[in-house]
Amino acid sequence: MTGGTADDGPVASARGDGTTRRRGRPPRTESAGTRDRILDAAREEFSARGYEKTSVRGIAKAAGVDSALVHHYFGTKEQVFQAAVEVAFAPAFAVRDTIVEGPVEEAGERMTRMIIGLWESPVTRAPLLAIVRSAVNNETAAGVFRRLIAGQLLRRIAGGLEVPDAELRAELAAAQLVGIAMIRYVIKVEPLASADPEQIIRRVAPVVQGHLTGR
Amino acid sequence: MTGGTADDGPVASARGDGTTRRRGRPPRTESAGTRDRILDAAREEFSARGYEKTSVRGIAKAAGVDSALVHHYFGTKEQVFQAAVEVAFAPAFAVRDTIVEGPVEEAGERMTRMIIGLWESPVTRAPLLAIVRSAVNNETAAGVFRRLIAGQLLRRIAGGLEVPDAELRAELAAAQLVGIAMIRYVIKVEPLASADPEQIIRRVAPVVQGHLTGR
Known part of the structure; x- marks a missing residue:
């Protein structure tokens, strides 16, 4: 359904797992819905503003989540972009x-x-x-x-x-x-x-x- | 040598001639050198920043002239861009x-x-x-x-x-x-x-x- 799982998985693990539990990190059951919502927001932000003017903070705001959650699921801005491109x-x-x-x-x-x-x-x-x-x-x-x-x-x-x-x-x-x-x-x-x-x-x-x- | 003369001529005349003499408008003998200097600055500004981030004010500053002089020779930002593209x-x-x-x-x-x-x-x-x-x-x-x-x-x-x-x-x-x-x-x-x-x-x-x- 959504792309990028194979590539982003390790990154998400490296950032999200094995570190102290961050504020705003969702319980496992919410993951899929939240991830898709962030990805939709990312596609819209990148479409409207282009790569350079889009920020992880802006994507988080559009998705109604904390920036840390975007980093948790995808990693860097480049990795969010890659996931959005893969969906497209x-x-x-x-x-x-x-x-x-x-x-x-x-x-x-x-x-x-x-x-x-x-x-x-x-x-x-x-x-x-x-x-x-x-x-x-x-x-x-x-x-x-x-x-x-x-x-x-x-x-x-x-x-x-x-x-x-x-x-x-x-x-x-x-x-x-x-x-x-x-x-x-x-x-x-x-x-x-x-x-x-x-x-x-x-x-x-x-x-x-x-x-x-x-x- | 430089492109855009045919297209920009009427524009330059409409703006430069028949109106009150503006401060900073050059004597005729300087025209060619100044025009080329503005055009060089425009090409560098458009190359470095792209169309959207380039301003007539920035081009004027890079060329060491008043913004009014850029408008005098070329007209709008779009017309400066066209002249720069024609040169390229x-x-x-x-x-x-x-x-x-x-x-x-x-x-x-x-x-x-x-x-x-x-x-x-x-x-x-x-x-x-x-x-x-x-x-x-x-x-x-x-x-x-x-x-x-x-x-x-x-x-x-x-x-x-x-x-x-x-x-x-x-x-x-x-x-x-x-x-x-x-x-x-x-x-x-x-x-x-x-x-x-x-x-x-x-x-x-x-x-x-x-x-x-x-x-």
């Missing part, structure tokens, strides 16, 4: 197996549909915009982006290709889709900004496929 | 004729070389980064980007294509290059971040060409 990209991580496991000659279309679909959905577009803005402006946020997108999503796609330079190929394919996201959804240049999504997919999927498996 | 993109505007006027079957390689070349040069990379950061974060800056890049550069390239959907084609080609800039120079994802520029051009130029003239 959850649909992408969920379908990455689809990209890799279907017929390789249709991987380009599956990858293109997935990325365009994420940007077309009003639910995922706002957090994606926030992530792009933060990653472009802040080196720490860019690092989170690199680890999650490159380290997990692209390397996984590359792993399914069985061609030389698979990682470079996956990145050149991703570059086509990142550029379309920038021009269509971020800068909003016409006619691309208003083009029919299916028309874009028809034109771009063969290019993405070419990067992945061409020549 | 001057090499691109200078070579756009080369893109359009050479053999159309090599336009993809010329366009790819031009954009990669701009990002590879340490002189143009910093202002390009500043432009991208500003355009991603601020709607006014995005508008300047749209007008200059889409309105001038892309539409000019599209005009030389003589194919249906020329503007959409030019934007899909640009999207491939914008995405590479994002992944290689802004977010710095490996292996693309360290790949040899010639290798990138070899792989990407045919894709750009395909967008421009394919099928």
